[in-house]
Amino acid sequence: MNGPKLIFQLPFGINITETVFLSWCIIVAVALLLLYLTHDMEKVPTKKRQVIAEWIVETMNNLVKENMGEKFMGFAPYIAGLFTYSILGSLIGLIGLRPVTADINTTATWAVTTALMVQIVKVRTSGFGGYLKGFAEPVAAITPLNIISEFSTPVSMAFRHFGNIAAGMVISSLIYMGLASLSAAIHLPIPLLQVGLPAILSLYFDIFSGFMQAYIFCMLTMVFISSAAE
Amino acid sequence: MQILDLIPSLSPIAASDGSGFTPFITIELGTIIFVLLNLLIIYLLFKKFLFERVQKILDARQNDVQAMYTDAETAKENALSIEADYTEKLSQAKDEANELVRSATKRAQIRGEEIVNEAKEQAGHIKKRAEEDIEREKKRAINQIKDEISDIAIDAASKIAQKEINAADQEKLIEEFISM
Numbered sequence: 001m002n003g004p005k006l007i008f009q010l011p012f013g014i015n016i017t018e019t020v021f022l023s024w025c026i027i028v029a030v031a032l033l034l035l036y037l038t039h040d041m042e043k044v045p046t047k048k049r050q051v052i053a054e055w056i057v058e059t060m061n062n063l064v065k066e067n068m069g070e071k072f073m074g075f076a077p078y079i080a081g082l083f084t085y086s087i088l089g090s091l092i093g094l095i096g097l098r099p100v101t102a103d104i105n106t107t108a109t110w111a112v113t114t115a116l117m118v119q120i121v122k123v124r125t126s127g128f129g130g131y132l133k134g135f136a137e138p139v140a141a142i143t144p145l146n147i148i149s150e151f152s153t154p155v156s157m158a159f160r161h162f163g164n165i166a167a168g169m170v171i172s173s174l175i176y177m178g179l180a181s182l183s184a185a186i187h188l189p190i191p192l193l194q195v196g197l198p199a200i201l202s203l204y205f206d207i208f209s210g211f212m213q214a215y216i217f218c219m220l221t222m223v224f225i226s227s228a229a230e
Numbered sequence: 231m232q233i234l235d236l237i238p239s240l241s242p243i244a245a246s247d248g249s250g251f252t253p254f255i256t257i258e259l260g261t262i263i264f265v266l267l268n269l270l271i272i273y274l275l276f277k278k279f280l281f282e283r284v285q286k287i288l289d290a291r292q293n294d295v296q297a298m299y300t301d302a303e304t305a306k307e308n309a310l311s312i313e314a315d316y317t318e319k320l321s322q323a324k325d326e327a328n329e330l331v332r333s334a335t336k337r338a339q340i341r342g343e344e345i346v347n348e349a350k351e352q353a354g355h356i357k358k359r360a361e362e363d364i365e366r367e368k369k370r371a372i373n374q375i376k377d378e379i380s381d382i383a384i385d386a387a388s389k390i391a392q393k394e395i396n397a398a399d400q401e402k403l404i405e406e407f408i409s410m
């Protein structure tokens with residue numbers, strides 16, 4: 001199994017891979033969609049797209065309010081953006097593209113961003129001294145474990161998301177290969193057995209898993225950040 | 231599928247095998263930088279093009295609704311004060327109407343009495359005149375009867391006297407006869 005395809009190379013060893021290119025495509029699609037949804041909005045909505053736009057905003061605001069509280073309402077657009085990036089990043093697998101979430105660099109970047117936000121909120125809440133002292137609680141002996149915990153959180157988040165999507169991708173291609181050799185073994189002229197089963201599995205691995213991981217990632221981000229303020 | 235590809239590699243260009251693919255698990259600085267930028271961009275897109283725009287509309291609507299409620303409240307108060315005003319005016323009008331009816335009735339009564347009195351008076355006049363007429367007729371009838379009696383008397387006298395008397399003597403004779 002390969003990683004994302006290398007498209008071109010910038011100086012200083014910076015590689016532009018499939019992941020980056022597809023992310024740009026997602027950004028453009030999201031930008032166009034948002035511009036379309038919020039174009040020509042009126043006080044009394046007459047267009048369906050305005051209702052959809054308002055529904056998205058209200059749903060995200062409610063979700064953030066419930067999980068993070070009123071003072072973190074500024075996170076609503078970030079959570080909405082992260083969720084959309086994740087869900088579209090996984091679902092592009094349905095049209096035969098390589099999911100950007102099946103690249104550990106993507107999920108790791110998101111997870112580290114969340115972890116950094118958590119550290120910032122902790123420092124803001126209890127000051128830098130209080131932040132450092134927080135590692136020695138409840139007893140000083142536990143300090144190394146607390147430090148490991150801070151690092152393990154983003155690692156587990158990154159690998160959970162990456163692992164689910166990448167594993168789905170690997171299993172799907174394994175099944176495709178298996179069905180192809182099975183078709184060949186019973187002397188079918190075309191790999192007919194490839195019809196059907198992969199579609200059903202794709203429901204789970206691409207759609208369900210994609211939604212689940214996006215949801216879990218956003219929920220964890222919200223919960224970690226809001227609990228950092230306590 | 232190569233098992234080796236699954237082994238994490240820290241080499242940025244492990245794809246130098248010519249396949250054009252990066253390893254399955256690797257650290258790509260480019261990907262990290264651009265995913266971070268993309269995350270920022272997607273956040274700003276959602277913020278500027280969705281949340282702020284929708285919030286603006288929602289706030290405008292909220293203000294409208296608030297204004298509508300305030301207007302409705304004012305209109306209700308106005309309506310109530312107007313209603314009180316009208317109720318008062320209506321009761322005033324009723325009182326006036328009652329007063330009018332009462333005075334009209336009274337006036338009508340007075341006028342009726344006047345008419346009746348006038349009628350009585352007129353009737354009295356008529357009666358009086360009729361009585362006078364009757365009296366006058368009576369007198370005239372009496373005079374007429376007197377004249378007739380005198381004629382009859384003259385007839386009778388002339389027949390009895392069987393003699394000729396002149397008109398002056400006759401008249402004299404009659405006067406004497408009547409005044410006897």
